[in-house]
Amino acid sequence: MTIQFRPDETYRDDYTYANSPECIARAPFPFPDDEYMYSMNLEPHVSVGDGALKAIFDIDEHYISECRDRAITLEKDPGMHYVSAPHMMEAQWDLLELIMESYASDYPEYFTLEKDGTRWHWTNTLLNIDDTFTFGDPSTLPYEPMEYITRQAQGDWVLQEERDGTLYWGAGIATQRADYSLRFNLGMAWHEFHGPVPLLKETGMLDRALKFLLRLRCGHPVRRLNWSLTVNPRLDVSAESLPDWAPDRTTVTAENAGKLVYLRIELQPLHRLPRSNAIVFPIRTYLLNLEDIATNPAWAKRMHRVLKSLNQELVDYKGFTRYRDAAVEWLSQFDDGQDEEVVKAG
Amino acid sequence: MLITGIKSRPVYDQLRPLPGGIRHLVAGQGSGGRAMLRLLDEMPEQGMQTTLLYSQESFSGLDFLAELQQRQVAELRVYPSNQELVADLERILGNARMGTRLYLSGSESFIGTAMQVATHYDMNSDEVLREHAGSFVRRIWCVHCDSYTENVTQRVFQCPGCNAMLVVRDHYSRRLAAFQAVKADAEVPGELPEAEELDT
Incomplete structure (x- = not known):
């Protein structure tokens, strides 16, 4: 499969990021119903269709630009967007191996991996990388293994270790995190880092999801979708940089919502890792503005209904209290009130 | 109801003698002294x-x-500040042997910072007990300037580190031993959330 990359897009300042029609069509649309509530939406991560659910770890036309934006964010604030507890090194190597093997097998035209014992040769033609290193020896890489490989990967990545019957944040790279702080979350247990999410504990979902994940087996990944809204196609929406991007929320009107309001879809394919027994949580983000959504009238109709009926606690938590009404009004032009099946992506 | 609404606030214990202990370190602060006295009553032989x-x-x-x-113990060490106690605890635990049991009693900030030390030495949950005492004033971490403020009682307050008006989130990190606060008027400068006393 050949991807027409868009190598010069920006996710900040002048925001030249844009989706091709093909890229819109392949996005994993996250709304299975007209009303949205958290659910145990975990399913086996098996290859489906030709879109975002085909590869083990999906890449798309934004790959090169997104890797550049990650590098900019990492350089701007060292220690803020990549953190790892010292004992996570084995899980880091696990992750490096998983990403390299997955990319090389799904996208052989862009990535190759040759192994000669612990001597590994990795090429990434999209970023002009050709490195030979010793697997297990961090001194043979320019960064720690997790940072090295995720600088070449789309999406955020969090490594969780299993201890005392729960999962703890042991390491993460997060240059596109939705209003949380990586440094703050590091070391937190499952119930702690989910603390701020409304309605999750009350429904028993938090306990059920943890039980399910603790049974996750190597080689049997599962996936789920999550979503939020952002103003502008901005990846760095961390808690730390809140003052830089929160003012944008006041700029949304019913007239410009189609261009300014972006649906952030998070595809999370979770894998158990073989040596460390850690679990990796990738958060692969897709950004589609409401105009993109509206190129599929069934999507626009459904999203209108989802946003209109969404529980206020979730609106507040996801941070679009100030412009929910504007987005709903813009989308209302696509909802004739008639019911019809929404075509799902993939 | 002190815990309501704060889903990541630590759940505390009640101090009681821990079995298997050869040496007992009982550390407390302010009103935490009451729980220390009660614990000593429960372990007269030790x-x-x-x-x-x-x-x-x-x-x-x-x-x-x-x-x-008044109590008959091996040693009583007294400190003018929590910070000095925690620094000394770090030295003591650095020389501690198997069979050491740690009991903490005091404010959330005191327990949280003392636990940072205990965690550093890999003390397990069956080797440490923590009893909260006094008010639930909060220790706050500013996400923007990486500074800590002790004894915060208001939902909205000014950060001594960066002068921003901050709003306290009900989200606690044991690693940082602090709640998180973010810029309160980040959307519209000057437009602050309603002032509110925290559930101290």
């Missing part, structure tokens, strides 16, 4: 294996030093 660490820093003004001085 006095000579017990070291007390007490800080007279107190938000509520309560001081149990006089009562603690």
Whole structure:
């Protein structure tokens, strides 16, 4: 499969990021119903269709630009967007191996991996990388293994270790995190880092999801979708940089919502890792503005209904209290009130 | 209801003698002295294996030093501030042996910072007990300037580190021993959320 990359897009300042029609069509649309509530939406991560659910770890036309934006964010604030507890090194190597093997097998035209014992040769033609290193020896890489490989990967990545019957944040790279702080979350247990999410504990979902994940087996990944809204196609929406991007929320009107309001879809394919027994949580983000959504009238109709009926606690938590009404009004032009099946992506 | 609404606030214990202990470190601060005295009553045989660490820093003004001085223990160490107690605890744990048991009693900030030290030395949950005492004033971490503020009682306050008006989120990190706060008027400068007393 050949991807027409868009190598010069920006996710900040002048925001030249844009989706091709093909890229819109392949996005994993996250709304299975007209009303949205958290659910145990975990399913086996098996290859489906030709879109975002085909590869083990999906890449798309934004790959090169997104890797550049990650590098900019990492350089701007060292220690803020990549953190790892010292004992996570084995899980880091696990992750490096998983990403390299997955990319090389799904996208052989862009990535190759040759192994000669612990001597590994990795090429990434999209970023002009050709490195030979010793697997297990961090001194043979320019960064720690997790940072090295995720600088070449789309999406955020969090490594969780299993201890005392729960999962703890042991390491993460997060240059596109939705209003949380990586440094703050590091070391937190499952119930702690989910603390701020409304309605999750009350429904028993938090306990059920943890039980399910603790049974996750190597080689049997599962996936789920999550979503939020952002103003502008901005990846760095961390808690730390809140003052830089929160003012944008006041700029949304019913007239410009189609261009300014972006649906952030998070595809999370979770894998158990073989040596460390850690679990990796990738958060692969897709950004589609409401105009993109509206190129599929069934999507626009459904999203209108989802946003209109969404529980206020979730609106507040996801941070679009100030412009929910504007987005709903813009989308209302696509909802004739008639019911019809929404075509799902993939 | 103190815990309501704060889903990541630590759940505390009640101090009681831990089995298997050869040496007992009982560390407390301010009104936490009351729980220390109660614990000592429950383990009269272990006095000579017990070291007390007490800080007279107190938000509520309560001081149990006089009562603690009456007890028969191996040693009583007294500190003017929680910070000095925690620094000494770090030195003591650095030389501690198997069979050491740690009991903490005091404010959330005191327990949280003392637990950072205990965690650093890999003390397990069956080797440490923590009893909260006094008010639930909060230790706050500013996400923007990476500074900490002690004894915060208001939902909205000014950060001494970066001068921003911050709003406290009900989200606690044990690693940082602090709640998180973010810029309160980030959307519209000057437009602040309603002032509110925290559930201290």
